[in-house]
Amino acid sequence: xxxxxxxxxxxxxxxxxxxxxxxxxxxxxxxxxxxxxxxxxxxxxxxxxxxxxxxxxxxxxxxxxxxxxxxxxxxxxxxxxxxxxxxxxxxxxxxxxxxxxxxxxxxxxxxxxxxxxxxxxxxxxxxxxxxxxxxxxxxxxxxxxxxxxxxxxxxxxxxxxxxxxxxxxxxxxxxxxxxxxxxxxxxxxxxxxxxxxxxxxxxxxxxxxxxxxxxxxxxxxxxxxxxxxxxxxxxxxxxxxxxxxxxxxxxxxxxxxxxxxxxxxxxxxxxxxxxxxxxxxxxxxxxxxxxxxxxxxxxxxxxxxxxxxxxxxxxxxxxxxxxxxxxxxxxxxxxxxxxxxxxxxxxxxxxxxxxxxxxxxxxxxxxxxxxxxxxxxxxxxxxxxxxxxxxxxx
Ligand SMILES: Cc1cc2nc3c(=O)[nH]c(=O)nc-3n(C[C@H](O)[C@H](O)[C@H](O)COP(=O)(O)O)c2cc1C
Numbered sequence: 001x002x003x004x005x006x007x008x009x010x011x012x013x014x015x016x017x018x019x020x021x022x023x024x025x026x027x028x029x030x031x032x033x034x035x036x037x038x039x040x041x042x043x044x045x046x047x048x049x050x051x052x053x054x055x056x057x058x059x060x061x062x063x064x065x066x067x068x069x070x071x072x073x074x075x076x077x078x079x080x081x082x083x084x085x086x087x088x089x090x091x092x093x094x095x096x097x098x099x100x101x102x103x104x105x106x107x108x109x110x111x112x113x114x115x116x117x118x119x120x121x122x123x124x125x126x127x128x129x130x131x132x133x134x135x136x137x138x139x140x141x142x143x144x145x146x147x148x149x150x151x152x153x154x155x156x157x158x159x160x161x162x163x164x165x166x167x168x169x170x171x172x173x174x175x176x177x178x179x180x181x182x183x184x185x186x187x188x189x190x191x192x193x194x195x196x197x198x199x200x201x202x203x204x205x206x207x208x209x210x211x212x213x214x215x216x217x218x219x220x221x222x223x224x225x226x227x228x229x230x231x232x233x234x235x236x237x238x239x240x241x242x243x244x245x246x247x248x249x250x251x252x253x254x255x256x257x258x259x260x261x262x263x264x265x266x267x268x269x270x271x272x273x274x275x276x277x278x279x280x281x282x283x284x285x286x287x288x289x290x291x292x293x294x295x296x297x298x299x300x301x302x303x304x305x306x307x308x309x310x311x312x313x314x315x316x317x318x319x320x321x322x323x324x325x326x327x328x329x330x331x332x333x334x335x336x337x338x339x340x341x342x343x344x345x346x347x348x349x350x351x352x353x354x355x356x357x358x359x360x361x362x363x364x365x366x367x368x369x370x371x372x373x374x375x376x377x378x379x380x381x382x383x384x385x386x387x388x389x390x391x392x393x394x
Pocket of ligand 1: 005029043044045046047048061062064065066067069091094095096159191341
């Protein structure tokens with residue numbers, strides 16, 4: 001039997017259209033811009049989406065009736081801010097306040113383009129508008145991505161059936177489709193008892209692995225301390241910028257062409273020096289970092305991150321890593337006395353480092369540093385043999 005009324009089910013009925021399409025949840029973004037002559041502007045959209053990888057395009061659908069859209073359309077850059085679950089107040093403010101007052105009480109910092117990055121946003125995408133197409137009572141606005149970062153570990157804000165909410169996973173497995181995190185976690189589990197020897201010798205130890213474009217702390221082993229910390233902290237899960245001066249050890253055994261591209265990308269002004277530093281790591285079999293003001297600030301940032309994930313923005317961490325002093329030419333006693341971190345590689349069968357064991361917290365005496373170097377390289381070699389990934393050499 002036919003339904004008694006189908007009229008209200010027509011796509012021409014706005015309420016019905018909205019009701020049915022409202023069954024599809026969206027994230028919540030603020031598209032921001034910084035006009036040359038005025039306060040920053042922002043517009044809340046749920047219609048944001050990634051569009052293309054080559055070239056990297058994103059897009060959203062502004063309404064023809066939006067008063068904000070003409071201002072955004074005139075801007076040279078946009079920054080898309082993906083709001084965090086706790087930011088529904090920021091969303092309401094920007095969606096409802098007069099154009100010139102939307103950022104009052106909303107902390108922000110400039111993206112590379114100058115457009116606002118809203119503090120606390122889970123990710124930001126700095127882009128250049130490239131095309132606008134008509135689409136009924138909306139436009140399709142497309143932009144090419146220039147810079148982007150996922151700077152927070154918070155969950156995103158969601159919009160569904162006219163209300164705000166957040167994501168809760170239904171599956172118990174970690175989302176790791178290419179095993180990029182699971183594999184190093186398993187490697188660490190298999191060599192944990194070997195790594196434990198380092199803390200047993202009084203050294204603090206981090207085990208890291210390359211995961212996608214960064215390096216992730218997979219394990220942290222500390223010597224048993226006399227007093228139990230009031231609130232224990234850990235760096236496990238922390239991403240570190242994979243760039244020269246930091247976890248360079250993961251690049252030291254890469255093919256020459258790959259190394260050249262890597263140093264050209266991150267250190268265009270000192271490419272020869274960086275290639276030499278990689279060669280030193282390879283020749284020595286370990287990486288060595290020295291004490292400096294940069295190192296002190298980096299260590300303080302790591303302490304902060306161990307206590308509170310996301311406490312230091314990725315760009316700041318990136319700049320700190322770039323300022324570190326690594327791989328000195330000569331390991332004289334005076335230089336060794338300045339050593340603060342030593343890393344040794346654990347290899348796979350292809351001869352690529354899959355984990356790095358990093359020790360720090362030793363007293364700055366040349367002999368103690370030499371012992372730490374011997375301990376960490378010995379442990380890393382045993383770990384390589386235990387994983388059975390590399391051909392046995394003894
Ligand atoms: C969760 C949410 C999602 C929204 N998504 C869009 C959108 O995709 N496109 C759009 O034009 N407006 C969207 N809006 C409405 C705009 O944020 C804004 O309120 C509207 O454009 C009217 O303001 P204006 O005339 O000052 O631009 C959304 C609002 C909220 C609260």
